[in-house]
Structures are given as structure tokens and as C-alpha cells.
Amino acid sequence: MKKREILRLVALNLLQNKFKVVLTSVGIIIGAATIVMVIAIGRGGQEKVAEQFKNLNAGAIDISYEEATENKTEDAKMGNGNFGGNQNMPGGKPDSSQKNGTDNKSNQNGKSAMGENGSAPFGFGESARGGNSNDKNRMNQDKIVLSEEDVEDIETFVPDISSVSISYTTKTTVDGGELEEETSYTVAGVTSIYAEISNLNLQVGEFLTKEEEENKEKVCILGATVAKEIFGDAVSAYDSTLYIGGRAYTVNGVLKEIGSVSSGISADDAIFVPYSTGVKYITGENISPTITVIAENLNDLETTIENIETVLAESYPNAEFTITDAGSKMEAASASNDTLTTLLFAMAFIVFIVGGIGIMNVLFVSIKERTKEIGILKAIGCMKQDILLEFLLEACFISVLGGALGVLVSLGITPIVKMANIPVSLSIAGMLTAMVFAFVTGVTFGFYPAWKASCLVPVDALSEE
Amino acid sequence: MENTIIKLEKINKSYQKGKTSLHILKDIDLQVERGEFVAILGPSGSGKSTLMNIIGCMDVFDTGKYYLNGIDISKQKDKEFTGIRNKEIGFIFQKYHLISTYTVLQNIVMPLLMRGMGFAEATEQCMDTIKMLGLEERLEHKPAELSGGQQQRVAIARALVGEPALLLADEPTGALDTSSGAEVLKLFNRLHNMGHTIVMITHDLEVAKSAKRIVRIIDGELHEDEKG
Ligand SMILES: Nc1ncnc2c1ncn2[C@@H]1O[C@H](COP(=O)(O)OP(=O)(O)OP(=O)(O)O)[C@@H](O)[C@H]1O
Ligand SMILES: [Mg+2]
Numbered sequence: 001m002k003k004r005e006i007l008r009l010v011a012l013n014l015l016q017n018k019f020k021v022v023l024t025s026v027g028i029i030i031g032a033a034t035i036v037m038v039i040a041i042g043r044g045g046q047e048k049v050a051e052q053f054k055n056l057n058a059g060a061i062d063i064s065y066e067e068a069t070e071n072k073t074e075d076a077k078m079g080n081g082n083f084g085g086n087q088n089m090p091g092g093k094p095d096s097s098q099k100n101g102t103d104n105k106s107n108q109n110g111k112s113a114m115g116e117n118g119s120a121p122f123g124f125g126e127s128a129r130g131g132n133s134n135d136k137n138r139m140n141q142d143k144i145v146l147s148e149e150d151v152e153d154i155e156t157f158v159p160d161i162s163s164v165s166i167s168y169t170t171k172t173t174v175d176g177g178e179l180e181e182e183t184s185y186t187v188a189g190v191t192s193i194y195a196e197i198s199n200l201n202l203q204v205g206e207f208l209t210k211e212e213e214e215n216k217e218k219v220c221i222l223g224a225t226v227a228k229e230i231f232g233d234a235v236s237a238y239d240s241t242l243y244i245g246g247r248a249y250t251v252n253g254v255l256k257e258i259g260s261v262s263s264g265i266s267a268d269d270a271i272f273v274p275y276s277t278g279v280k281y282i283t284g285e286n287i288s289p290t291i292t293v294i295a296e297n298l299n300d301l302e303t304t305i306e307n308i309e310t311v312l313a314e315s316y317p318n319a320e321f322t323i324t325d326a327g328s329k330m331e332a333a334s335a336s337n338d339t340l341t342t343l344l345f346a347m348a349f350i351v352f353i354v355g356g357i358g359i360m361n362v363l364f365v366s367i368k369e370r371t372k373e374i375g376i377l378k379a380i381g382c383m384k385q386d387i388l389l390e391f392l393l394e395a396c397f398i399s400v401l402g403g404a405l406g407v408l409v410s411l412g413i414t415p416i417v418k419m420a421n422i423p424v425s426l427s428i429a430g431m432l433t434a435m436v437f438a439f440v441t442g443v444t445f446g447f448y449p450a451w452k453a454s455c456l457v458p459v460d461a462l463s464e465e
Numbered sequence: 466m467e468n469t470i471i472k473l474e475k476i477n478k479s480y481q482k483g484k485t486s487l488h489i490l491k492d493i494d495l496q497v498e499r500g501e502f503v504a505i506l507g508p509s510g511s512g513k514s515t516l517m518n519i520i521g522c523m524d525v526f527d528t529g530k531y532y533l534n535g536i537d538i539s540k541q542k543d544k545e546f547t548g549i550r551n552k553e554i555g556f557i558f559q560k561y562h563l564i565s566t567y568t569v570l571q572n573i574v575m576p577l578l579m580r581g582m583g584f585a586e587a588t589e590q591c592m593d594t595i596k597m598l599g600l601e602e603r604l605e606h607k608p609a610e611l612s613g614g615q616q617q618r619v620a621i622a623r624a625l626v627g628e629p630a631l632l633l634a635d636e637p638t639g640a641l642d643t644s645s646g647a648e649v650l651k652l653f654n655r656l657h658n659m660g661h662t663i664v665m666i667t668h669d670l671e672v673a674k675s676a677k678r679i680v681r682i683i684d685g686e687l688h689e690d691e692k693g
Contacts, residue, residue: 005578381547382575383544458550462558
């Protein structure tokens, strides 16, 4: 038979069986669209994770003290190992007032334990730090507040670190610029090294300096979003006056947009002031600072964390600090994203199977109905290969149509999914996968029954009703 | 050109049903010459359709010899059967067996398309037959839009267009009322007069009488009747 005539028959059959074509296609469309979306959502998640951590220093270790964590059963990371098993660690943790009573004791126990078993990583002991009278002050505070002294301790005693900074955030009312009324903003007290640690770059001006910090000057640096909101743009913001907590600050610079969070501060949305300035004029001593340590050796963050814990334990025995490193944050985030992707793939696989079975059923039934047609064609002398080619082309057409429509549908749903705040990232690979799915299921399930029917002797095919 | 269209020699056919074997056709001998109009008459279950399927190369037989227009059928493979059916035989079935999704014209030209002819050429070649059967007005209709008699005329047209050596009809009037049946039989006589070779299978003696020769099949055995 001429190929052109076979094509004519294919077209004729497709037009004649519109309903069946639509029915079969719907299964393929849904299957293909689901596959595109699943892959897009998986990729979207990965890209979001990557985006969040793009500007994060992988060696960054954040240390903070939160009262809330005090009563939790904490993991071993929190450094109680050095005091493990002694009478100061009963099942019920002491509240902060009890703790003050036991602090001295546990401190001694801790130190002697270190001395005996040599677990102190770099040989400082009582002799190294015993004379430091600040220890006692810090220990006897009602509330543990990490301070610049702790920064110095870490800088001095923890090896393999490139820099240490301390920062805190607070919410304060701000006025000035184009603001019509006082508005609450996040104000971050940071040291001059913060910009470098957090990969922050400035659009205009310069970041806070050591001198400003030492002199407690009333200067500030604005995040990109803040500058836009208060002054319209970065250039107008520069060198303007901003009223923070009622006091006038000079805007010394505006950051470039960065989109990431560092030391718990979302840089775009924050106003940065020198650490000491903030303490003096805005917060007082009522702050919960975060110390950020940049480790030099990314492969041995564990050791660095342990060393930090040991150093902090000198000053704050029994206290449990929350220590997180950027690397494990990234790992955790991408691990949970991987889990999501795996789940989505499992879902896609189920759709694949269920959709495939649906498609198979429709095609199988429709070809069963057409067995008689195949019988007639055979009886009047149609070659098997012509019959097979005709059915194969029909199946291909339905599959490709279904696959293409499925991809279109997924393009249509994408904005809706995005509106629901789900990160989606469409990809050519995803669309190709969907097309391959459509083609494979459509052709397999469309062609196999036709092949079976064409193998029948015409008498048997004809007797099929 | 062979003058003997069908030559069956001691054809036997059994169906295996579990352990028992049903002997349906028993030593069938039959010879049909070019231009003959033969009716094979027999009661239900006598093996008419089985015989027709063998003559029409749609089924295989167990033993015996079959020459169709000089071709030794027992030596052919399944694939060649298809070509033989297309070239040598025009089928007319009791239930018409038209393809319901095709138009009348598409149904009629199918045997020619299968030979590799283009649609336009095939349509042209079919026009005489279509006119003879009075189907010109119906070409774009679907089979379901036609009466039984008209559908059978379409089936006859389809059987004729390939100019086969043999027209093979199984109960061609079986689904028709008396007057449409009579019309089909009249048409067969016309075709016979035009020189076509026709083998018609029926259980109805009245129908068989319109043929020039009647062969009776009873319980799988063939008995020659009086010549008409
Ligand atoms: N595929 C088959 N398998 C088993 N037995 C069959 C098969 N086809 C036909 N038979 C048997 O062969 C016998 C003859 O069948 P056949 O169809 O040839 O009869 P028939 O003369 O055409 O009858 P009718 O006038 O009812 O069509 C019947 O007994 C039938 O049961
Ligand atoms: Mg029969």
C-alpha cells in the first residue's frame, strides 16, 4: 500500500474516532503534564536552596544562646560531653537561678576533667585562663549574653579560624527620608568585619569601620530594600540622616541586593549600626547576640565547633549554645529538598503507572473494537505490515499530541503553582521526559493490541464482535 | 489463462476440541470452471462456512489439494495468502463487513489501494462498477446510513473492483428481506452473464435455485446436484 494512502487512512480514522482520541489523549496529557511539573518543582526547590546559600560562607559557624533551648534535651553537639556524668547534670536541667548556684562547681569539675583526660584541644587549662576575672562576671550574669570578650576568647584560643564577628538584631522605630510616620525596622548591631564575612558589597559608600565602632558613632548602613523604602534609591539615601530610635544617624552606605540571610540577618531588609553604638543607644544590654566564626578548614568544621564549645564552656559552664554551621544548614536544606524530589518522583512514577494503565485500557478496548476492522482488512487482502503501520502511526499521533498538549498544560499551570509560592523551574529535560513518557506509553499500549489483532487469521478476527 | 478456477481434491478439515476431534470436511472434491455460477447448499452446521473459508484462503486445511486459478494453495505461506485473497477473490459476506468509519467510496477502493494504487486512480477505476450498482449518490455516506440491500451492494462493488478470478459469497442474502435478496440475486445473474465466476453459499434452496449449478453439502460431504 502507498504510504500516502496509509496516512490518509490514519487521518480518516483519527477524525472518525475523535472521542476515543480525546479520551486516550487526556490520560497522556495528564501524565505528561504531571511529569513536567514534578520535575519542575524538584528543580525549583533545588534552585531555591542554591539561591539561598549562594552568598553564604560555607565556613560560617553561628553561635547563639537562646533561653528557650535551655530546657530542651539537647544533642551532644552542645558540648556537655566534657562534664558528662557528673552530679551537675541531673535529668531535670537546672533553671537559670539554680544554675548560678552550681556554676562554680561545675566549672571546676569541667576544668579538672579536662586537665585529667587531656581533652582540652590545645592545652589551655586553669593556668591559661584562671586569672581572667571576667570569667566570673560573665558566669554570674543572670542571663547569658555573648559579648565581644567571647569573640576575643575565640579568636585567641580556637585555631584554624580566619575571623570572628558578633552581631545582634532588634526591632526599632525609624523615621526620616520619605517615611510618613515612624516605622519599625530591623536594626542589626555588627562589627566592621561583618560585611566581609557575609559577602556583602556596597552600592554606595563604605561599610562600618573599626573607628566608628570604637567611638560608638551614630552612623548606619542600609540594606538595599530599606534604602529603597525610606529614601527611594541608594544615591538619595547616601549621606542622608536617618532617625533610629529618635536619634539622628548618618547613612554611610547602601548595600547591594543580596537575597540571603547571614548570621540570622536578612541583609536586604536591615539597618546596620556599629555594635557598640547599638548597645549604647538602642538596645542596652538586653540583646541576644550571635557570634559568627569563619573556619578556615571546611573539612574539619566538627573540630572547630568542638573547640569553640570548649572555649565557651570555660566562661559559661553548663550553658548550652546553639551552634550551627552554614555547611550543615545547606546540607539539611538540600537533604530535605532531595527528600521532596524523591517523593515527587515517586508520585510521577505512580502517575506514570496509573496513567499508563489507563491509556492501555482505552487503547486496548478501542483496538478490541477494531479487531473486526483488522479482520476485514486482512480478508480483502491488506498486508500485515500495512495494518501495523497504520495503527502505529495512529498511536504515535495520539501520543505526540497528548504529550505536546501535556507540556502546554504544564506551561499553563506553572504561573498558578508559582502563585502558591511553590518554586518551579521548567526545563527542556523535563519536557522531553514527558514527551518520551507519552510516546512510550502511547505507542506501546496502542501498538501491542494492534499487533496481536493483526496476527489473528482473518476468520477469527472477523468473528470478533 | 486457466479455465478451471477451483479444483479441490480430497480436502479434509477437523477441529480439535480437547481430546475429541471434529471431522468437519470429509474428502471434499469440487471443480469450478471459469464463468460458472455455483451454489453450495446445506443445512446449518454442515460445514459450509468452513469450506468457504478454505476456498477463500482464509483458513488452512489438514489434507488434500487445492488449486485456485492454477495456484497450488497448499504450498503457499500465510503472507502469500493475503496477496492471493486480494487478487483472486472478491468476498461478499452475510454481514457485509464494511468498515464503519470509512465512507462508501473509501470502502470500495480499499482492495485497489492495497495493491499500491493511489486513491484518485482507484476511484476512477471503480466508477464503472459504482455506476453499475447504482451507488453514485451514496459515495460519501457511511455504511450505517445505508439500507441492508445498499450495504450489500457496496460489499459487492468492493468485491468486484479488484477484478478477481472468483466471487465468493457466504449467505449474501442472509441478512436481507426477500425483495432486496432477490435484487442481489438478480445482480449475481447479471455478473454471471458478464462472465464472472461465482460461488455462493446458502442454506436456502430458493436462493440456490438462481445459480446454474447446485452442490449440496451434508454433514461435511459434498453431493453434486442436477446441473441447471
Ligand atoms: N473454530 C471452530 N472450532 C471448532 N469447531 C468449529 C469451528 N468453526 C466451526 N466449527 C464447527 O464446524 C461445524 C461446521 O461449521 P460451519 O460454520 O462450517 O457450518 P455452516 O454450515 O456454515 O453453518 P451455518 O449455516 O449455521 O453458518 C460446526 O459444527 C461448528 O461447530
Ligand atoms: Mg456459516
